[in-house]
């Protein structure tokens with residue numbers, strides 16, 4: 001069973017950033033109280049900029065960063081210091097500004113082969129589940145506390161694109177793509193079974209280019225067949241869409 005869907009619309013991108021900081025800080029507090037840690041899965045793209053309020057007071061002071069665990073929803077297969085790396089994006093815009101212990105940050109290990117990077121990341125997650133650092137969901141997949149997802153204009157989420165088979169993966173935790181329509185072509189990505197085993201999922205969209213995809217995912221515009229990947233995201237506890245005026249412009 002999946003949790004409820006919330007749609008939160010804001011006047012501006014700035015208001016989304018404030019609401020997202022509040023929401024993330026509150027979840028961090030809740031999970032650290034309940035289970036002693038908070039696992040957060042980051043995407044790339046504009047999300048990292050939208051998270052900017054979280055690393056500023058009052059939120060930055062309220063969060064117990066020492067208990068955070070950071071993972072990547074998807075990653076470009078490039079060295080970690082490459083300007084295209086999602087890890088580098090997160091490090092520069094977010095992680096370098098808060099005291100998360102280095103050992104709690106789980107970037108990919110870079111190899112030339114995307115397949116090898118995916119296998120290595122999956123093995124790493126399996127070890128963390130084995131050590132009970134990340135719990136195993138009743139679904140048989142790891143259970144992360146919070147996913148922070150962006151959405152692309154074509155309705156992709158993570159590196160799960162329409163017209164690519166990775167979106168249908170049912171067994172693997174992490175898979176790879178070598179012909180991503182969004183550059184660069186080689187990437188790794190969490191699969192749908194992992195995303196939809198997560199407790200809370202935030203869909204953060206602040207651009208008019210994604211307004212159609214948002215309206216399709218929320219049932220306002222007719223769904224294509226097969227539907228868009230972003231329409232298939234559902235967290236176990238809840239899925240919350242954070243939308244600015246532009247992203248919500250096709251909703252009514």
Ligand SMILES: O=C(O)[C@H](O)[C@@H](O)[C@H](O)[C@H](O)COP(=O)(O)O
Nearest residue numbers: 043044045046047150151152158
């Ligand atoms: O490789 C990437 O860029 C991201 O990891 C990707 O999955 C992102 O979340 C979406 O493409 C949305 O990106 P925007 O928010 O920039 O539209």
